[in-house]
Amino acid sequence: xxxSNNINITLKVWRQKxxxxxxxxxxxxxxxxxxxxxxxxxxxQLNEELINEGKSPVTFDHDCREGICGACSLYIxxxxxxxxxxxxxxQLHMRSFKDGETIYVEPWRAAAFPVIKDxxxxxxxxxxxxxxxxxxxxxxxxxxxxANALPIEKENADKAFDAATCIGCGACVAACKNASASLxxxxxxxxxxxxxxxxxxxxxxxxxxxxxxxxEGFGPCSNTGACEVECPKGISLENIARMNxxxxxxxxxx
Amino acid sequence: MSEAKxxxxxxxxxxxxxxxxxxxxxxxxxxxxxxxxxLFMDGYEGRLQFNxxxxxxxxxxxxxxxxxxxxxxxxxHAVDGLVITINNRKARPQGYAYSxxxxxxxxxxxxxxxxxxxxLAYIIVHMQNFWYIYKFGTTPFMMSExxxxxxxxxxxxxxGGSIENGDVVMAGENLGPAMRDLYEIVIQGFQEPLLVxxxxxxxxxxxxxxxxxxxxxxxSFGLKSGKYGKLIDKVGLAYAIIVPLLFAxxxxxxxxxx
Numbered sequence: 241x242x243x244s245n246n247i248n249i250t251l252k253v254w255r256q257k258x259x260x261x262x263x264x265x266x267x268x269x270x271x272x273x274x275x276x277x278x279x280x281x282x283x284x285q286l287n288e289e290l291i292n293e294g295k296s297p298v299t300f301d302h303d304c305r306e307g308i309c310g311a312c313s314l315y316i317x318x319x320x321x322x323x324x325x326x327x328x329x330x331q332l333h334m335r336s337f338k339d340g341e342t343i344y345v346e347p348w349r350a351a352a353f354p355v356i357k358d359x360x361x362x363x364x365x366x367x368x369x370x371x372x373x374x375x376x377x378x379x380x381x382x383x384x385x386x387a388n389a390l391p392i393e394k395e396n397a398d399k400a401f402d403a404a405t406c407i408g409c410g411a412c413v414a415a416c417k418n419a420s421a422s423l424x425x426x427x428x429x430x431x432x433x434x435x436x437x438x439x440x441x442x443x444x445x446x447x448x449x450x451x452x453x454x455x456e457g458f459g460p461c462s463n464t465g466a467c468e469v470e471c472p473k474g475i476s477l478e479n480i481a482r483m484n485x486x487x488x489x490x491x492x493x494x
Numbered sequence: 495m496s497e498a499k500x501x502x503x504x505x506x507x508x509x510x511x512x513x514x515x516x517x518x519x520x521x522x523x524x525x526x527x528x529x530x531x532x533l534f535m536d537g538y539e540g541r542l543q544f545n546x547x548x549x550x551x552x553x554x555x556x557x558x559x560x561x562x563x564x565x566x567x568x569x570x571h572a573v574d575g576l577v578i579t580i581n582n583r584k585a586r587p588q589g590y591a592y593s594x595x596x597x598x599x600x601x602x603x604x605x606x607x608x609x610x611x612x613x614l615a616y617i618i619v620h621m622q623n624f625w626y627i628y629k630f631g632t633t634p635f636m637m638s639e640x641x642x643x644x645x646x647x648x649x650x651x652x653x654g655g656s657i658e659n660g661d662v663v664m665a666g667e668n669l670g671p672a673m674r675d676l677y678e679i680v681i682q683g684f685q686e687p688l689l690v691x692x693x694x695x696x697x698x699x700x701x702x703x704x705x706x707x708x709x710x711x712x713x714s715f716g717l718k719s720g721k722y723g724k725l726i727d728k729v730g731l732a733y734a735i736i737v738p739l740l741f742a743x744x745x746x747x748x749x750x751x752x
Binding site: 350351458461477491 | 504505506507508509510578581582585586587588589590591592593594595597598599600603604606706709710713714715716717718719720723
């Protein structure tokens with residue numbers, strides 16, 4: 241175990257009063273930040289100082305702080321969830337930064353993710369995409385069938401599970417030069433497309449979810465692959481390929 | 495189709511069109527390259543073969559059909575690409591103050607619109623250089639090996655014939671259009687170093703465009719997955735390097751040998 245060090249950093253944080261106001265980057269010097277603290281704990285430290293100074297604290301999304309809820313976001317030093325791969329911002333630690341470093345902290349940027357305040361964006365567009373088809377209709381008759389009664393090929397079960405690990409954080413959108421939600425939609429389409437339970441509504445699902453994503457203002461997919469690199473859960477581009485196949489087949493037959 | 499407008503309105507469908515036209519143009523490039531490689535043959539035989547090939551390419555009905563398909567693909571790819579680029583920009587009205595896109599994607603993939611614009615400019619100049627001159631301009635004519643007699647388009651040497659208004663005439667009788675000497679136009683054209691440089695630059699733009707575009711087309715159709723995914727990446731990279739390189743070598747070679 242290496243001993244914890246304290247570092248001093250300069251933060252350039254996006255401050256924006258509300259959705260209507262313009263917003264700008266503001267600079268804060270933060271001293272004695274433990275390298276063992278998470279990025280969110282560092283922001284907590286900043287906020288305590290701001291509150292003590294009688295200033296408005298920085299608003300940012302967070303919830304579970306263990307990398308599974310998808311609430312934390314933040315575009316840190318030019319990348320979603322900061323440097324390193326396969327981590328959410330709550331899993332990012334200050335040991336990833338150097339003493340004296342300047343760190344840029346910005347909200348996700350997308351027409352479909354409008355800023356609510358400071359670093360917090362409205363990601364309800366993702367919810368509406370889910371509502372458009374990201375479910376399986378199950379009759380709750382009172383004698384629900386055992387889930388394991390349906391045999392499912394191991395390979396497909398694994399792939400469906402991998403797709404289902406998407407936490408809906410929006411890093412894919414933040415990373416994409418077109419603010420496209422393709423990886424998110426593809427994960428949500430794939431987790432059902434690979435399972436027998438998902439077949440009944442498969443065509444409507446892909447058509448409606450893709451349509452909703454476009455309606456929300458997410459951009460087209462340029463296949464740059466930035467999303468896959470930045471996804472904290474490592475959702476594969478193969479899901480986008482699957483979504484494109486499903487969409488083509490559904491468009492031609494529906 | 496659930497809705498007729500779904501044929502073009504959807505982002506995904508626009509990408510299908512992009513992929514279909516782009517991949518068709520990849521096939522076209524192979525054919526075009528095969529034709530160009532004939533320029534490596536020198537001497538009278540080489541000249542005759544290239545000029546006969548030029549006649550075939552401008553008169554054969556099947557080639558004509560393919561050429562219309564090619565023009566359509568280029569124009570559709572350009573217009574569709576422009577619309578997509580506009581939509582790309584719309585989705586992020588406010589950009590990041592500090593961004594490092596190089597950490598997660600290759601430069602080509604993020605600049606297909608710019609590369610496409612350069613390629614379109616290249617195509618326009620290229621069409622003017624050869625296609626327009628060959629079809630509508632004043633061109634030299636193909637002559638028999640001893641330089642005395644003109645040739646008909648089918649390659650027949652008309653001994654004692656002369657050329658009037660582009661037609662072969664003998665003893666007052668018009669025997670039909672004379673074979674033009676495209677080979678000469680190409681050789682002469684590439685004596686100009688600036689033009690050679692422009693063509694090489696055009697091919698570099700095409701190489702970078704293909705480096706992303708080839709595999710991206712397969713991905714748009716959902717054909718990139720599993721073991722084929724890696725294969726498509728490899729074939730795409732090889733294609734993106736080899737095809738433009740061979741194209742670019744020709745003007746450089748023609749410039750060097752004269």
